Amino acid sequence: MVKEQSEPALADEDQLSLDLIDAQYALKDTQDQPNAKSVLVLVSGIELAGKGEAVKQLREWMDPRYLRVKADAPEMFNNTQPFWLPYARFIPAEGQIAVMFGNWYGDLLTTALHVSQPLDETLYDEYVDNMRAYEQDLKNNHVDVIKIWFDLSWKSLQKRLDNMDASELHWHKLHGLNWRNKKQYDRLQKLRQRFTEDWIIIDCEDEKSRDQQFAKHVLRALKHCPEHVKSAQHKWKQADIPAVLQQPPVEKIDKNEYKLELDKLTRKVADALRFGERNVIIALEGMDAAGKGGAIKRIVKSLDPREYEIYSIAAPEKHELRHPYLWRFWNKLQPNERISIFDRTWYGRVLVERVEGFASDVEWQRAFEEINRFEKDLSDSQTVVVKIWLSISKDEQYTRFKEREKTPHKRFKITSEDWRNREKWDEYLHAAADMFERTNTDYAPWYIIANDDKYSARLEILRSILKQLKAD
Amino acid sequence: MVKEQSEPALADEDQLSLDLIDAQYALKDTQDQPNAKSVLVLVSGIELAGKGEAVKQLREWMDPRYLRVKADAPEMFNNTQPFWLPYARFIPAEGQIAVMFGNWYGDLLTTALHVSQPLDETLYDEYVDNMRAYEQDLKNNHVDVIKIWFDLSWKSLQKRLDNMDASELHWHKLHGLNWRNKKQYDRLQKLRQRFTEDWIIIDCEDEKSRDQQFAKHVLRALKHCPEHVKSAQHKWKQADIPAVLQQPPVEKIDKNEYKLELDKLTRKVADALRFGERNVIIALEGMDAAGKGGAIKRIVKSLDPREYEIYSIAAPEKHELRHPYLWRFWNKLQPNERISIFDRTWYGRVLVERVEGFASDVEWQRAFEEINRFEKDLSDSQTVVVKIWLSISKDEQYTRFKEREKTPHKRFKITSEDWRNREKWDEYLHAAADMFERTNTDYAPWYIIANDDKYSARLEILRSILKQLKAD
Structure with missing residues (x-):
């Protein structure tokens, strides 16, 4: 698990913005080149932790024309389509970057928390394994995937709920979870820990540090130059022709x-x-x-x-x-x-x-x-x-x-x-x-x-x- | 109204096929050229008239790789989206040809025939006007639209229903209309006559002639070379700058x-x-x-x-x-x-x-x-x-x-x-x-x-x- 040190020094925001834009244009220029890749950022987290704010801030620091944000409310799995199908057409093309919140993990959590008969743990873990395998396939096919969890303590969550006005509260309720329920909060935390081992966890107590941490992780992903391995390590064992x-x-x-x-x-x-x-x-x-x-x-x-x-x-x-x-x-x-x-x-x-x-x-x-x-x-x-x-x-x-x-x-x-x-x-x-x-x-x-x-x-x-x- | 003469002489099918393929490739070659266009074929008609058979036959006569057939069961209008929205992404690109059955006219008929409160005639005619305007916009933007109605008399329809086996009958019933009901048949004919004025009507008593007529109309549309007018006829009257x-x-x-x-x-x-x-x-x-x-x-x-x-x-x-x-x-x-x-x-x-x-x-x-x-x-x-x-x-x-x-x-x-x-x-x-x-x-x-x-x-x-x- 990658856990950020709390309270890092604040970066120069303008420099961060410049670095992001440079990296974004460099990514864009890889299109149709041998080293081409795209970046997919999966975002999930505790309600009110501020993932929305962090994404908005990212949009301001980058060139918004080349940053796709796809955000949907989570949906329950209905077993008539693979978990990736509703999202597949938004997987970014080479040279592009997309932030998805709304993604398969959000759907998994919603499904696990909402159904009267909760998903059993074996099935839940199987889903997680399948999701990781799917992401590995994406990576192998030049879609870099990073996953970022926005975390917030129970105490801070309650405080933020206290400070919300009625209409916002109303909207947030629509997402179906009762964030005043400690048991549900604990259950969510336990469930998400079954998949966040390979995620970046951002502690969201401090808003400024949250936005900057998020942006820096995106920057790192943009700059990361994976080597596209072309030749196989082992000799291929040819099957007999039937x-x-x-x-x-x-x-x-x-x-x-x-x-x-x-x-x-x-x-x-x-x-x-x-x-x-x-x-x-x-x-x-x-x-x-x-x-x-x-x-x-x-x-x-x-x-x-x-x-x-x-x-x-x-x-x-x-x-x-x-x-x-x-x-x-x-x-x-x-x-x-x-x-x-x-x-x-x-x-x-x-x-x-x-x-x-x-x-x-x-x-x-x-x-x-x-x-x-x-x-x-x-x-x-x-x-x-x-x-x-x-x-x-x-x-x-x-x-x-x-x-x-x-x-x-x-x-x-x-x-x-x-x-x-x-x-x-x-x-x-x-x-x-x-x-x-x-x-x-x-x-x-x-x-x-x-x-x-x-x-x-x-x-x-x-x-x-x-x-x-x-x-x- | 363009009505075919009944019983035209049968063409040499192989020649027809060859002409269709030649025209298809010529169309394909217009892509990215100044005279580029695409062809959209809207198909509707009486159930069992044989539009499905005619489309299948067309697919055999043409190169199927470059003929998109989009066929959906009709849906009722729900007033939350323009009539063209469910179909817009299937409008063919320059150089391509698409047959849509399943289209806005099918939806209109279904809506008019199915709701307990039928569409009033003014609203119905307004829809038709809007559809024609939309098609004219398509044509002006290099999508040739032809519309073909597959017609069948009440008597022949009943005979074909008599000859169907149970499972097919079951499937056809799913489309929601009772084709044994003469009143409904008459009402459908009356309704469709409110829009088929600019359609090609194919009389489907004879199957062979039906398929060939259909294919020939498609061929004509493929070969039709519209002139893309570039310069305006009148001098433009410039508005004052606010x-x-x-x-x-x-x-x-x-x-x-x-x-x-x-x-x-x-x-x-x-x-x-x-x-x-x-x-x-x-x-x-x-x-x-x-x-x-x-x-x-x-x-x-x-x-x-x-x-x-x-x-x-x-x-x-x-x-x-x-x-x-x-x-x-x-x-x-x-x-x-x-x-x-x-x-x-x-x-x-x-x-x-x-x-x-x-x-x-x-x-x-x-x-x-x-x-x-x-x-x-x-x-x-x-x-x-x-x-x-x-x-x-x-x-x-x-x-x-x-x-x-x-x-x-x-x-x-x-x-x-x-x-x-x-x-x-x-x-x-x-x-x-x-x-x-x-x-x-x-x-x-x-x-x-x-x-x-x-x-x-x-x-x-x-x-x-x-x-x-x-x-x-």
């Missing part, structure tokens, strides 16, 4: 039988997808021309477009590259988006970005765990994740490429890039093999489906969706 | 009196801002160094940062320039954002963009009406818009610039650009004068406040907020 990828088995099926079964299965899938209050994410991956588009067509056959959204993932835009690579997927998730279908996914990080060298060794090697956590957080919040890899043989890809080239209205699907990727066929197979070995989890297993014969594959795709939805 | 801008009166105030009054007013403003369920937008404009930052500091003095959000508006980012200029402000509005403070605003269009030539004559001249509509839509949906212009004299600006240059931690506030802008002082005054004359509306009047003396100005700012909130 047989189904090397030579996908071809299972021919009778055309009439196929049609009957397809019709039955598309309806069954539609029913299963509609069932219940959960969300469903269907993630499709595979080599070029593996048949992802055709698969989607059959999945949504008996659905109305108002029931689902399809995301066709192309290369990231420039402004998206200023964020952690998962960010553009966080932003596509909405708590009430019932059915989302991804034509290519976040696995691009460990496939194309690995093979083409857009992600460094250490980045793609770390990504497996990051992706697992991402999917775990989703499946823990009523989202079923169905991951499908469509496997075709190299010969079949050649046939389909040639077919596309011959057909004018399909020619857009085949570019010189596809031919270039094809030359790296084995590298992609290796990448896929590693991906299966490391992201084939209980909660989000991979369904590898041989697709040289489209007909049997389509049925298999529908069956695997039913299986993952436990509707088979 | 005296308060030419020579802002200086009202000196006693320092002690000031402090007492400031304290009283900041609390009063906080109370007034917190009062009621409405949203408040405070928009601050003025020359460089006019004191906007200082004004904001006093406005939020007695508020907690969780109660408000401050937006400091800098020049638009490259990806924002691919949208109508109001788009980045639409995206900052949230239905439950109680208090939003803008340090510079959408008036940039008629100030800096006009003076610096970033907006063409015809663009900034049109913007006054666009902005008035924007603010009217907001004030019609429980949002109070407070617009404040801080007026300083040219001499006072000089003093403040020099002061900034002398003070190291304020130097960031003064750049060579500020000195350049100062040379265009008179042009900015002319632009401001026109702005006052044309956007000083009943629902969102301008408060012009002389700010050579900061102290009296601060009190005046707070008083004008109270006045606009009807709390003075």
Whole structure:
């Protein structure tokens, strides 16, 4: 625990302001550079300790155009979205700084203190672990996170409450806690100590010192130059390539039988997808021309477009590259988006970005765990994740490429890039093999489906969706 | 009304697909070019007419990576947000195409048909007028809008309902209308005829012809090359510059009196801002160094940062320039954002963009009406818009610039650009004068406040907020 010495000497405020602005501009200049980073400041604390005042003061000392303050009243967890989802779109882009108060810790405390059945300690600590893991992922992806707790003794809190006027008191009451209740205060302190071990604690008895301490910690974070490690320490242990990828088995099926079964299965899938209050994410991956588009067509056959959204993932835009690579997927998730279908996914990080060298060794090697956590957080919040890899043989890809080239209205699907990727066929197979070995989890297993014969594959795709939805 | 001839000859589907893809890529290539545009397709119609099927078919004929389909179940208007707000962030960027079904017309129909007290016809028609005006604004800002109604006779609808299986029927019922009720069907037809005059109507008896007609209309829209008119037809009639801008009166105030009054007013403003369920937008404009930052500091003095959000508006980012200029402000509005403070605003269009030539004559001249509509839509949906212009004299600006240059931690506030802008002082005054004359509306009047003396100005700012909130 980092605890400030009480009563530090007051700094020259103008100098502090100048240093903050200089650091802010230096941060801004890192944008699109190799050492780029952003700074996220999480703020929580005792009511009336003065975090609001400290943030206002910070805003005056800095250039307010480049300091985003996101402040919301805490909300209770409702289990239908990961704790980070309401905040993810405000995670600052490279070169930016954001102060969030309103954040996942505030929500956790509110949830723990408010529900008639309080969170049990194991679950509470699990949340804290998940939050720390999420923050570590942010840091690894160039978002520096600092966490600052504004503390105030019971005695001072009571004194400040005595001095408030009615309308302010009224507003503060809206936040739902009774700050006159010593037991609740003690409980809050006990609870927050379960997560503030790696926080900066600011003692808020003295207002001036409080604001300056806060600003100095922000300054330190702005100036901190993390080294973006690019190369991995250890030699990578390559997984074996599964047989189904090397030579996908071809299972021919009778055309009439196929049609009957397809019709039955598309309806069954539609029913299963509609069932219940959960969300469903269907993630499709595979080599070029593996048949992802055709698969989607059959999945949504008996659905109305108002029931689902399809995301066709192309290369990231420039402004998206200023964020952690998962960010553009966080932003596509909405708590009430019932059915989302991804034509290519976040696995691009460990496939194309690995093979083409857009992600460094250490980045793609770390990504497996990051992706697992991402999917775990989703499946823990009523989202079923169905991951499908469509496997075709190299010969079949050649046939389909040639077919596309011959057909004018399909020619857009085949570019010189596809031919270039094809030359790296084995590298992609290796990448896929590693991906299966490391992201084939209980909660989000991979369904590898041989697709040289489209007909049997389509049925298999529908069956695997039913299986993952436990509707088979 | 554009009504298709029934039973047109079927086109060669492959050719249609090829044409669509070519047009799609040509559209994509306009991005960042002078002739750039986007295409927004609004789709509505009778249930089971097959708009979902037609959209799915379109997705197969086109490159799905560059076709966004946004489909939501309709929602009733709740009067706390303009009709366009839930959809604004999905308006396609230049070079893109989006199909929205789920749109404001669907919401209007749902509202008109569902409430126990139906919308009266005047209000209904007013909504339609506002929607058309909004779409015209989109078109003027390079978003082509086409609207397509999928029609189906009562008889065919009943036949299709007979042929549906139970689970689909169950899903369709969720949309809240009873499609077995002839009276309701007739009422819907009557209501939609009040807005479909400028729509394309597709008769959906025949499925194949329906899908092709739809695709052909989209193709036509993609290929349509609107000329972006740049120069205005008429000579601009310049407004007179108000005296308060030419020579802002200086009202000196006693320092002690000031402090007492400031304290009283900041609390009063906080109370007034917190009062009621409405949203408040405070928009601050003025020359460089006019004191906007200082004004904001006093406005939020007695508020907690969780109660408000401050937006400091800098020049638009490259990806924002691919949208109508109001788009980045639409995206900052949230239905439950109680208090939003803008340090510079959408008036940039008629100030800096006009003076610096970033907006063409015809663009900034049109913007006054666009902005008035924007603010009217907001004030019609429980949002109070407070617009404040801080007026300083040219001499006072000089003093403040020099002061900034002398003070190291304020130097960031003064750049060579500020000195350049100062040379265009008179042009900015002319632009401001026109702005006052044309956007000083009943629902969102301008408060012009002389700010050579900061102290009296601060009190005046707070008083004008109270006045606009009807709390003075």
